[in-house]
Amino acid sequence: MAVKLQTKYLEPFVREHELFGMQHEVEAAHKLLEEKNGLGNDYLGWLYLPRDYDKEEFARIQAAAKQIQKDSDVLVVIGIGGSYLGARAAIELLTSPMYNLLPKQTPNIYFAGNSISPTALQEILQLCEGKDVSLNVISKSGTTTEPALAFRIFREFMQKKYGEDAKKRIYVTTDKARGTLKKFSDEQGYQTFVIPDDVGGRYSVLTAVGLLPIAVAGVDIEQIMQGAQNAMENLSVCDLGINDCYRYAALRNILGRKGKSIELLVSYEPAFTLMNEWYKQLFGESEGKDHKGIFPASVVFSTDLHSMGQFIQDGSRILFETVVDIKRPKRDLTVKEDPSNVDGLNFLTGMQMSYINQKAMQGTILAHTEGGTPNLVLEIEEMNPFAFGYLVYFFEKACAISGYLSGINPFDQPGVEGYKTNMFALLGKPGYEDKQQQLLEKLK
């Protein structure tokens, strides 16, 4: 199994019987998923996606990625939320957070349309100057403000640069049939890929949404799907004794019920930084509703031991940690002897940095546990596309089970509409006149 849950550090916080006290609830949650009769059951496409995904489209994704690698210096990926985080997280984790700076054979990849900052958009435009560019626009409806604004600007950029040929460089990932963007793309002759109806944004990284940009970065997406499929098979048995994913879901609920209102996802690799953001969307958007939910936060150690470490060790006792322990690094380094020993670290001579990083992790887990912060550990031998696919599925299923355990709909996000409605009203969108008056009153 590519991801193993280690619970030995949890002993002082959760007793053995507590976990098995959850078995009946977990069984009920498992049944809701399997029988598709729980809240949000229209959005269960991710559950068997690693087995049932569209193989013909998958081949088209691979072909498109090859084409982009061949004819482009830059791929601009336009999307927000679930149409942004998964791909970026995968690319940073599986290649490098410095992917765009490092020498390589594949195009630079910039993510646009995930904010309304004109500065950020102008900078990406500047980075495209004089380069051969392809676009991947990812939007279910085509009307989400942030990506739509960016697409307007980049479409103009592409048309100016390539004229009629621009259409060969624009790849659109959108609804299969409905939505204005699908219709428009067909008219324009853009190649399109599908965001399945039954897969929500935050569950979509293993669809074309994530896979096309990830493949352009040179990552083996077949291995990702195999990892996910392996997880799907391994994590299908409803037994807390052997299903680590269900055990994780149950334990985080137990901790939440004991007043631990924040979960900190912890990694010891800077490359995991965007993966933390992906996890925060997955759990925050799934569970943060009906005035409930564990607040998802994250740190990268040992960096953040020198910022949030103090709080975790001895601040408000309202959090627990889930540590992602990646045992083998992509690249290693051996500490050499220094005759001056100015830093007093010659006792580390001959050790690999990865070994030191491991000891920092073990030492930290013991220190934080002693300080009263429960620690769960997800062990991963090596981070590669297979393990990434496994981990994604592991978290997705854990989130679904965990959401059902806390009695909410893990698949909707009604709260995201509030700001949109207000924004449209304040911007004077036709049809929002009454709302606009109300809001202007409040802003006075």
Next chain:
Amino acid sequence: MAVKLQTKYLEPFVREHELFGMQHEVEAAHKLLEEKNGLGNDYLGWLYLPRDYDKEEFARIQAAAKQIQKDSDVLVVIGIGGSYLGARAAIELLTSPMYNLLPKQTPNIYFAGNSISPTALQEILQLCEGKDVSLNVISKSGTTTEPALAFRIFREFMQKKYGEDAKKRIYVTTDKARGTLKKFSDEQGYQTFVIPDDVGGRYSVLTAVGLLPIAVAGVDIEQIMQGAQNAMENLSVCDLGINDCYRYAALRNILGRKGKSIELLVSYEPAFTLMNEWYKQLFGESEGKDHKGIFPASVVFSTDLHSMGQFIQDGSRILFETVVDIKRPKRDLTVKEDPSNVDGLNFLTGMQMSYINQKAMQGTILAHTEGGTPNLVLEIEEMNPFAFGYLVYFFEKACAISGYLSGINPFDQPGVEGYKTNMFALLGKPGYEDKQQQLLEKLK
């Protein structure tokens, strides 16, 4: 005033008399700072630093920055925690988070020694291949593991590349007199800058610690100091009616006492991302102790409205937001009409993106407030070096006052030692044999 606190959205959550009920506590906290007799009073050097800083050293910092700009393609900054976050936050906020990718006249700047990841370190080494490099090593003692390991490796790199001349490219920011690194630097002939004894790491961005790397990026550090000095003067009067910094400190404590256990720092500019991390260290390390403290977290909108937005709108009602409202962007863009209007956004035609971003902010504040999440707003006309200096001092002083209001020592960080001791023991450092045995027992 470069930073103004807007509290009108707070009305449903905090009544007017509550704020003035805090006046006596705030006065007591103010006195502790001014009379230097509170907890941690050895670390108040930051309080009058914008007036009293060493002008001779400041000129040396500017000269060193010019030299590095002239003779280097790359500056590698080695430091962790307070010796890392401030400089990086300033550079990303005042130039761009894509500083290293964008065309410019100043050197690329890479931050090393802020983790134990060998992969991250190898990648920075790779980026230095064939480039002219300078080093800025920032460490009070010189023995902190992360930067010390990186310095070992980069010292070797520099010596191989430059031989005897390496010393002219190594700049060390460290203790004034004590510490092995100061002695070693003098022996080797490195130019040194001072980390003052009475300024803690998280309060050090306005010393050489932050200023040298920031100046290398081409930012006007005189303007930064002027902004900080302006803040120092403006924020010295102990009156909640006019001192926005004290009002902010009091209000966050009021909200904390009402059960809001998480403060989310919010910005609408991706360039603010690392500034969020700086804020998290400042408040997390200052206040997260004695099992107390508001947990500092952060988001960048509208990006994270599509991830954490749901939770903030309708999840557990345990958080409040502090929105940094930067009114004018560095660069703007106007929305053009699109004949196809495929996205339905033609009602935005002719608007500037910065205006749309502002409306998104206002709409979000109203929506979140309505949902039960209190919102404070820090208004800033434009983000420039002056405003940055002002904002840094604003937060520093707010953190000190807030810490005294909650009865803790805002200037120590005893909890950071726990992981270090355990790590050393597990790595077999001489003198830690007993501890090692205990820990190995626990790890079994």
